[in-house]
Amino acid sequence: MAKKIVVIPGDGIGEEITASAVRVLQRIDEKFRIGMVFEKHDAGGTAYDLYGTPLPQETIDAARVSDGVLFGAVGGDKWDAVAPALRPERAILGLRKNLGLYANLRPVKVADALTEYSPLKPELVRGVDLVIVRELIGGIYFGEKCESEMQDGHERAWDLENYSVPEVERISKLAFETARLRRGRVTSVDKANVLATSRLWRRTVTKVAAGYNDVELNHLYVDNCAMQLAVRPTQFDVIVTGNLFGDILSDEAAVIGGSIGMMPSASIGANTSLYEPIHGSAPDIAGKGIANPIGTILSAAMLLRYSLHEDEAAKAVEDACDKALTDGYRTADLWKDGFTKANTTEMTEIIIKRI
Ligand code: NAI
Ligand code: MG
Numbered sequence: 001m002a003k004k005i006v007v008i009p010g011d012g013i014g015e016e017i018t019a020s021a022v023r024v025l026q027r028i029d030e031k032f033r034i035g036m037v038f039e040k041h042d043a044g045g046t047a048y049d050l051y052g053t054p055l056p057q058e059t060i061d062a063a064r065v066s067d068g069v070l071f072g073a074v075g076g077d078k079w080d081a082v083a084p085a086l087r088p089e090r091a092i093l094g095l096r097k098n099l100g101l102y103a104n105l106r107p108v109k110v111a112d113a114l115t116e117y118s119p120l121k122p123e124l125v126r127g128v129d130l131v132i133v134r135e136l137i138g139g140i141y142f143g144e145k146c147e148s149e150m151q152d153g154h155e156r157a158w159d160l161e162n163y164s165v166p167e168v169e170r171i172s173k174l175a176f177e178t179a180r181l182r183r184g185r186v187t188s189v190d191k192a193n194v195l196a197t198s199r200l201w202r203r204t205v206t207k208v209a210a211g212y213n214d215v216e217l218n219h220l221y222v223d224n225c226a227m228q229l230a231v232r233p234t235q236f237d238v239i240v241t242g243n244l245f246g247d248i249l250s251d252e253a254a255v256i257g258g259s260i261g262m263m264p265s266a267s268i269g270a271n272t273s274l275y276e277p278i279h280g281s282a283p284d285i286a287g288k289g290i291a292n293p294i295g296t297i298l299s300a301a302m303l304l305r306y307s308l309h310e311d312e313a314a315k316a317v318e319d320a321c322d323k324a325l326t327d328g329y330r331t332a333d334l335w336k337d338g339f340t341k342a343n344t345t346e347m348t349e350i351i352i353k354r355i
Pocket of ligand 2 (some may be wrong): 248
């Protein structure tokens, strides 16, 4: 059976970087005979210009029945004046909601060739290979809220944090399954010394862990985790946490990687999942053909691993990216004296040659 991959380039550099990733997947298909077919759909400002909406129903429908979605990026100054409900960035929220993307996976792996780009010392960064599993559609971001009310003569506002056992079970299972594909260690992050939701979180994760004897579980408070990420990031394999803590920790962790153009992500749903680089549409370099395609190519590798269960093919893509860097090739964002400069197309070909 053919595997249908929906490709949503979006805006800015989205077109260039998704084209690169598709080229890489086509090479993988020749080698591993997966039978992927690609179908392109619009979203973001580009879709707004064409159809008056950043997320056409047709794109949602195609994504829903796909085996995986490869997403570029959306947004740009061109649409600054567009009404909030029709802004390009709404496409991402709409896809999350419509596809039920309940978890966000952000791996942080620093290529040996790139340790010097990290703000941390090379000896702290060498060997970092972790993934943050963040709950994406629950918690305080989606709880009841009050923008303004008066109490005892003072204005106040509030947001309600709440998690149910099934929500925590679902994300915990994903974290344990992810750990099984890796080094078999899960760190659950909460604030159980203060928050009731965190105590339910901790109880539930611990219960789910009983079904995964081959995975080791430990718990950390979020404030300690924030410190540990800066002090000894190599200690982590899989970090699982709620929406708010995950938002903050995943940005902290991403910076350890040192280069925004290199970082992939996955948003996992029950029926299909979406893969995208963590960076935006980079309007400042769009159309110049110099964007770093590796974040998107590594996102495609995650699609192979998590949606198509083609671990060997995923590894082949990751190794080829690593090799291209070790061999001294750099896109403009990472280029320095002594390295060979490559534009988007050249970098893509260099990687394909190494698969
Ligand atoms: P950005 O990530 O697009 O760019 C930040 C800086 O990093 C820019 O200097 C850019 O040139 C550079 N950069 C980013 N990706 C690169 C790559 N692959 N290769 C080389 N250099 C790269 O963030 P910014 O400028 O804050 O946002 C631009 C637009 O993207 C905005 O409209 C924003 O809303 C949108 N955005 C969309 C996201 C998405 O589609 N998931 C995520 C983040 C921002
Ligand atoms: Mg964030």
